[in-house]
Amino acid sequence: MAKPNARVGVVLVAHVAALAEGVRTLAAQMAPEVDIRAVGGTDDGGVGTSFDAILEAVQGVRSDAGVVVLYDLGSAQLTAELVLETLDPEQADRVLLVDAPLVEGAVAAATTAAGGAGLAAVAAAARAAYVPSAETGGAEPPEPSEPSEPGEKRGEGEVRARTTLRNPAGLHARPAAALARLVREYDARVTVGRPGEPGVDAAGVLGVVARGLRVGDELEVAAAGEGARAAVDAVLALADAGFGELDEKTPPPVPPEPSAPAEAAVPEASEPPEPPEPGTLRGVGASAGLVVAPARHLRRTEPRLPPAGGAHEPDAERRRLAAAVDRVNAELGGRAAGGGSGADIAGAHQAMLADPALLAGAQARLDEATPAEVAWWRSVLEARDLLAGGTDLVAERGVDVEDLGRAVLGALGVDVRPSVRPEDVARAVVVAEEVFPSDxxxxxxxxxxxxxxxxxxxxxxxxxxxxxxxxxxxxRLGPEVLDVPDGTPVILDARTGDLRVDPPEPELTAARQTARDLAADRERARAEAAGPVVRADGTPVTVSANVGGPVEARAAVAAGADAVGLLRTELLYVDRPRLPGEDEQAAELGAVLAELGGRRAVVRTLDVGGDKLLPALDLDPWRHGPLGVRGLRYALAHPDLLRTQLRAALRAAYGHGEVWLMAPMVTVAAEARRFRVLVEEVAGELAAAGTAFARPAKVGVMVEVPAAALVADEICAEVDFVSVGSNDLTQYVMAADRTNDAVGDLYQPGHEAIWRLLGTLVDAARAAGRHVAVCGELAGEPGAAVRLVRMGVDELSMTPNGIPAVKAALRSRLS
Structure with missing residues (x-):
């Protein structure tokens, strides 16, 4: 017996069998996982409808979530209504007859059902699928209405509202990703767009980005389904908060002045831009600096895909594609969890990868003649080309889609590497038509x-x-830059956006000197940042960095970090289908420590669970969620995993300066005691075996749970230091998940409740003579950093690029 489908099913009723089947085929291409039944014509094959055939189709749909019935003409509606009247009440309650255009409604209903929406939301999507217009010969468009007030209802089950975009860059990839995450939490189909235009599915990142909505644009939000009102209110709140991209200095948007008639417009006289001198290509500086080096081309070739044709099993290809997408998603999740400049970008890429349209486009192309690689790449190119036709900002996201597409191809076994490997272009100016984030x-x-x-x-x-x-x-140097021969000396001046090609030797010499002078200036600034911060009483304040790998470790040293206050070991696990062994972990941790030049490092053991659901551990989002078995709780429940990690950390510490060990997500003193005992046991085992290792100079815990802060005196009796994880502590104190945009306004690291709890913790730690550190967003904000140090905190740990500003603030306000 066939297993029921968890998605809403669809029945299509038409007067002609070929029409019903044709629409079914089209909708199934978009949503192959939805059970769609086509019923057309009379029992004897004529034009009309059949009561028995409709009844059989409705009862035959394999779905526990209900059935939506669409029809072509009024007589089909009458027959379908008779069918519903014959069903028993329990069956009838899960079948909705929907008045919607057959083709557009079928596609909208199927794709919405494929996303897991409920019966009401699927029906609403079908009804909203058709926007009549005079140009297409439909009914006259409705008269423009007054702007909707927040939460205004339009029609049965539909809520619409308007707002104005406030964030400076508009709905680009990262805010679109935040929007998609938000609306998926509600039992409603939500669309967004400009007033008077058809909206796009708010859960689809690519479609939202393609609209090119900018700051100051009016945004119309529409929702249908049980959760429509709550969904609209949540989107309005997110938009009002600027999708998390506003700071306190961001002014509200100013509506554009009304444009004058075209015939009245008189352009002001202006000086034409000075043309570049011969041998100079002019572009736009995107990241400042001046370098003199030979040019080397990074050429990208089209992926070599397996040929279409032959015999392929669509279900097997779907499984291959899903596994490849999951692998890339896990890698992105690791980067997102790792912090640094790429964390937000990795999160936005995760949302793009989760866009239903991207995967559905590939799945719809899978058949006996099309392997997963070909189907996926065609869907990626379609999405890339859609974005490429938009504004410059939208077109830039097309590059991201191609980058993601190539990553999934790589996971499927396709060689997607460029013609020149990164290791071949050291100390060169790389010339390319486009570069991907991964490049x-x-x-x-x-x-x-x-x-x-x-x-x-x-x-x-x-x-x-x-x-x-x-x-x-x-x-934006233009296609001419691609004609620069390999090995040609160039001067890349990203301050002005100029590229000088094969200049005379005196100019090269002068540019090299300027580059040296600029480097010296940077070194002086770094030297000032590298200097110590000392309180008025002569006691030092340690300003440290949070790192996850060798690149961030080097950036920390360059930024003037006194130490590493948080080395995230979970980044060794994030992209692995299997757990790394002890030797591999020791080698990778050692590589990070080797970059620190003898600086002290705090190695945090595996912080897993919550928003870090690592693929190698097969974690459950509920059991291992923010309030579940995560952090040290998980490690203590899997002692072999923790012992392996501790052994690797102590081995890596040998010969690499002072190392402290720290456990995450500690709630009570007994957990801290068990962790310390395990550290001592592992050190004893390594000593007995004659293995080279270094004992940790200190053993401590992270304080992220309010209970731990309130009993800090008990915990400090078991450890040498405590380090506050201010991001997690904030979400637990404020009861606001930091990954949930619906409660983003409550996630306030600087709230007075946080400061009062920190005061309690610091007083207890100081009384016990324990070192106190603070990590996270709060530590990296200069004003908050000063307040923390005045409170008695010994160490602040943050992303490397925040160190110079924090040190400058401490020096100026603590002296």
Whole structure:
């Protein structure tokens, strides 16, 4: 017996069998996982409808979630209504007859059902699928209405409202990702768009980005279904908060002035831009700096896909594709959890990868002649080309989609590497038509001197990553840059956006001197940041960095970090289908410690669960969620995993300066005691075996749970130091999940409740003579950092790029 489907089913009723079947085929292409039945014509094959056939189709749909019935003409409606009247009450309650256009309604209903929406939301999606217009020969469009007040109802079950976009860059990838995460929490189908235009599914990141909605644009939000009102209110709140991209200095948007008639417009006289001198290509500086180096081309070839044709099993190909997407999603999740300049970008890429349209487009192409690689790549190119036709900001997201697409192809076994490997372009200016975000990370690791890009933009994710790595980058140099021969000496001046090609030797010499002078200036600034911060009484304040790998460790040293206050070991696990062994962990941790030049490092053991559901551990979102078995709770429940990690950490510490060990998510003193005992046992085992290792100089715990802060005196009796995880502590004190945008207004690291709890904790730790550190968002805010130190905190740990500003604030206000 066939297993019921958890998704809403669809029945299509038409007067002609070929019409019903044709619409079914179209909708099934978009939503192959939905049970769609086509009923057309009379029992003898004529034009009309059949009561028995409709009844059989409705009762035959394999769905526990209900059935939506669509029809083509009024007589089909009458027959379908008779069918519903014959059903028993329990059956009838889960069948909805929907008045909607057959083709558009079928596609909307099927794709909405594929996303897991409830019966009411699927029916509402079908009804909303058709927007009549005079141009298409439909009914006359309705008269423009007054702007909707928040929460105004339009029609049965539908709520609409309007607001104005406040965040400076509008609905680009990251706010669109936040929007998609938010609306998936409600039992409603939510659309967004400009007033008077058809909206797009708010859960689809790519469709939202493609609209090109900018700051100051009016945004109309519509929702249908049981959770419609709550969903609209939540979207309005998110938009009012600028999708998390506003700071206190961001002014409200100013509506654009009404445009004058075209014939009245008189352009002001202005000086034309000075043309570049011969041998100069002019672009836009995306990441500042000046370098002199030879040019090397990074050429990208089309992926070599397996040929279409032959015999392929669609279900097997779907499983292969799903596994590849899951693998890439896990890798992105690790980067998102790792902090640094790429964390938000990785999170936005995760949301793009989760876009239902992207995967559905690939699944619809899978058949006996099309392997997963070909179907996926065609869907990616379709999405990329859709975005490429938008504004510059929208087009930049098309590059991200292609980057993601290539990553999934790589997970499917396709060679997607560029013709020149990153390791071959060290100390060169890399020339490319476009660079992907993944390229920037690899090129930065390889030590390239700079990037000269034909296309791109300052707001591209590649440019954001380049700025985070202090990698000079010029974009929009045009196709001419691709004609620069390999090995040609160039001067890349990202301050002005110029690329000088094969200049005379005196100019090269002068540019090299300027580059040295600029480097000296940076070194002086770094030297000031590297200097110690001392209180008026002469006691030092340690300003540390949070890192997850060798690249961030190097950035921490360059930024002037006194130490590493948080080394996230879970990043060794994030992209692994299996757990790494002891030797591998020891080697990777040792590589990070080796970059620190003898600086002290606090190694935190595996912080898993909550928003870090690592693929190698097969974690359950509920059991291992924010209030479940996570952090040290999970490690103590899996002592072999913890022992392996502790052994690796102590082995890595040998010969690499002072190392402290720290356990995450501690609630009571007994957990801290058990952790310390395990550390001592592992050290004894390594000593007995004659293995080279170093004992941790201190053993401590992270205080992220309010209970731990309130009994800090008991916990301090068991450990040498405590480190406050201010991000998690904030979400637990404020009862506001930091990954849930619906309660984002309550996630306030600077709330007075946090400060009072910190005061209790610091007083207890100081009384016990224990070192106190604070990690996270609060520590990296200069004003908060000063208050923390005045409160008695010994150490602040933050992302590397926050260190100079925090040190400057401490020096100026503590002296």
């Amino acid at each position: 920037v990370a690899a090129l930065g690791e390889a030590g390239v001197a700079g990037l000269a890009v034909a296309r791109g933009g300052r707001t591209s994710h590649a440019a954001i990553l380049a700025r985070g790595l202090d990698l000079p980058m010029v974009v």
